[in-house]
Amino acid sequence: MKKLVLLLIATLALGGAAAPSSSYPDWAYGVPTPENEATAPHDDGTAFSLPGSNGHFTRGQVSGAGHTPPADWYPGDHPVMPPLMAAGDAARGISACAGCHYPNGKGRPQNANIAGLNANYLARQLHDMKTGLRRSAEPRKHNAQQMVDFAKAMTETEIVQAAAYYASLPHTVPIKVIESATVPKMRSQEGMWLPHESGVQEPIGNRVIETPANVEREQLRDPHAGFIAYAPKGAVAKGRKLAATLDCASCHGEGLHGMDSIPAIAGRSPSYLARQLYDFQQGTRHGEMAAAMQPVVARLTGADIVNLTAYAASLPMRK
Numbered sequence: 225m226k227k228l229v230l231l232l233i234a235t236l237a238l239g240g241a242a243a244p245s246s247s248y249p250d251w252a253y254g255v256p257t258p259e260n261e262a263t264a265p266h267d268d269g270t271a272f273s274l275p276g277s278n279g280h281f282t283r284g285q286v287s288g289a290g291h292t293p294p295a296d297w298y299p300g301d302h303p304v305m306p307p308l309m310a311a312g313d314a315a316r317g318i319s320a321c322a323g324c325h326y327p328n329g330k331g332r333p334q335n336a337n338i339a340g341l342n343a344n345y346l347a348r349q350l351h352d353m354k355t356g357l358r359r360s361a362e363p364r365k366h367n368a369q370q371m372v373d374f375a376k377a378m379t380e381t382e383i384v385q386a387a388a389y390y391a392s393l394p395h396t397v398p399i400k401v402i403e404s405a406t407v408p409k410m411r412s413q414e415g416m417w418l419p420h421e422s423g424v425q426e427p428i429g430n431r432v433i434e435t436p437a438n439v440e441r442e443q444l445r446d447p448h449a450g451f452i453a454y455a456p457k458g459a460v461a462k463g464r465k466l467a468a469t470l471d472c473a474s475c476h477g478e479g480l481h482g483m484d485s486i487p488a489i490a491g492r493s494p495s496y497l498a499r500q501l502y503d504f505q506q507g508t509r510h511g512e513m514a515a516a517m518q519p520v521v522a523r524l525t526g527a528d529i530v531n532l533t534a535y536a537a538s539l540p541m542r543k
Contacts, residue, residue, distance in 0.1 A: 246525060246526050247502065247505060247524055247525055247526050247528075247529060248502065248526065249498040249499070249501075249502055249526060249529050249530070251431035251432060251433060251495070251498075252432070252494070252495040252496075252498035252499050252502070252529075252533075253362050253364070253365060253415060253495075253499065254333070254334065254412040254415040254416065254417055254495070255362070255364045255365075255412065255415070256412040256413070256414065256415070257412075260410070260411050260412050261411065261412060261413075262411035262412060262413040262418050263413065264283075264287075264413060264414070264443070265283060265443055266283070267282050267283040267284040267289070268283075269282060270282060270283075272286070272444050274297050274441065274444060274446050274448070275448075276298070276448075277297040277298055279295060279296070279297050281295040281297075281444075283443075283444075286444055286445050287323060287445065288312070288319065288320050288322075288323045291312060291314035291319070292311075293310055293311040293312075293320055293322075294320050294322050294323040294445070295445065296310070296322065296327050297327075297444075297445075297446065297447060297448075298327070298328070298447060298448070299327070301327070301328050301447070302327050302328050302393060303389070303392060305322060305327060305389065306382070306385040306386065306389055308320070308321060308378070308382050308385070308386065309321040309322050309327075309385075309386060309389055310322055310327075313377075316377040317373065317374075317377065318374045318377055318378070319370070319374070321386060321390075324367070325337075325338055325390070326445060326447045327447060328393055328396055328447045329390045329393045329396060330396040330397060330447050331493070332416055332442075333415070333416055333417070333434040333435075333451065333493050333495040333496065334367060334414060334415030334416050334495070335367060335371075335496070336492075336493065336496045337396060337492055337493055337496070338390045339390060339393040339394065339395055339396050340390075340391065340393055340394060340395045340488070340541070340542075341390065341391060341482075341487050341488065342391060342482060342484070342485050342486075342487060342488075343387040343388050343390075343391035344387070344484075344485040345482075345485045345486070345487050346386070346387035346390055346391060347383050347384060347386075347387035348485065348511065348512060350375045350378065350383045350386065350387065351375075351383065351511075352509075352510070352511040353371055353372045353375035353376070354372075354375040354376050354378070354383075356372075357509075357510040357511040357514075358372075358503075358508070358509050358510065358511060359372060359503075359508050359509075360499070360503060360508060361499075361502055361503045361505075361506035361507075361508040362499070362502075365415075365499070367414075367415070395491065395541040395542065396447070397448060397449065397450035397451075398450065398491055398540065398541065399434070399450065399451050399452070399453050399491060399492075399493065399494070399537050399538075400437065400450060400451070400452050400453070401452075401453045401455055401460065401494075401534060401537050401538040402452055402453070402454050402455070403454075403455050403456065403457045403458065403459060403460065403534075404428060404454050404455075404456075404457065405427065405428060405456070405457055406425040406426060406427055406428060407425065407426060407427075407428040407431075407433045407454045408420065408423065408424070408425060408426075408435075409422060409424045409425070409426050410433060410435065416435075416436070416442075417433055417434060417435045418435060418436070418439055419435065419439070428454060428455070428456050429456075430456065430526055430527055430530055431456075431530065432453055432454065432455045432459070432494045432495070432498070432530055432533055432534050432537075433453070433454045434451055434452070434453045434454075434493060434494060434495045435451065435452055435454070436449060436450075436451055436452075437449060437450045437451060437452050438450075451493070453493075453494050453534065453537050455494070455530065455534035456530065456534075459530055459531045459534040459535070460531075460534050460535050460538045461535075462531040462535075463530075463531035463532045463533070463534050463535025463536070464535050466528060466531055466532055466535075467480075467532060467535055467536070470520055472489075472532075475513075475516070476488070476489055479539060479540075479542070480536055480539055481541075481542040482542075486513065488541070488542065489536045490536060490539035490540065490541055490542070491536075491537065491539055491540060491541035492536060492537065493537065494533035494534055494536070494537040495533075497532075497533040497536055497537070498529050498530075498533045501521050501524060501529050501532070501533070502529070504517045504518050504521045505518070505521045505522060505524065
């Protein structure tokens with residue numbers, strides 16, 4: 225802790241706490257626009273299957289349309305889900321946790337991979353959302369507000385159950401980080417980048433573009449399917465150097481695998497991590513340890529956020 229305090233003092237001495245105006249990671253939010261919006265495939269009644277699964281589900285069953293329990297493709301992969309995880313509660317307007325975070329905690333870039341995170345940390349985030357200490361700095365991030373609403377409606381028992389369940393899960397499919405000067409032109413489906421049907425390539429610029437490794441399987445919410453994160457050339461090495469300068473490991477542990485109730489960030493979604501850095505920067509995340517993060521991220525630029533998140537995503541999760 226003494227090391228962390230010294231780092232914070234040094235960071236504050238470098239300048240004020242105002243975030244650079246150029247730090248907004250638009251790529252991490254993927255807010256759909258009329259020009260780039262992609263819509264989810266329509267449910268025409270066709271039942272689909274996935275490799276190694278005995279399930280056959282329509283698209284509506286996959287997503288849990290109408291507050292029905294979403295499909296569980298591989299029930300043998302995980303313990304029995306608590307009721308709120310498996311089915312939600314329509315009476316309180318709570319969607320099933322598994323619908324977005326999946327039964328195995330893999331999630332998608334527009335929400336979060338929460339498998340294997342510390343239970344105390346997960347419970348603390350739900351409490352912070354419930355009490356108004358945590359919200360998104362991007363008002364168009366509608367699912368972030370949904371999470372706040374869900375947390376406010378949850379009981380303490382449900383918070384403990386959700387945190388314990390997702391903390392008990394093994395880590396999921398790793399993200400493949402690919403450094404490239406170009407990236408496929410993308411469209412946004414509710415914040416998830418999908419390759420444009422034209423197949424056109426464009427300069428990656430100052431972005432990390434996270435997209436399904438297999439779009440068809442991800443559209444069926446396959447918990448075994450992975451993601452690719454395209455990053456600018458040299459981003460991982462620059463991020464490694466910056467993480468060392470900021471001494472991220474002093475809190476997040478060796479290999480960024482977490483320490484105590486401080487979360488592991490190795491192998492996590494760069495989109496999610498970038499949104500959290502920006503939220504800390506903009507002062508919309510409060511609560512325990514937020515005060516320690518805010519001065520550390522205060523001077524980060526957009527390029528810094530790209531490099532740090534590409535580096536963290538490239539690291540192996542703890543086995």
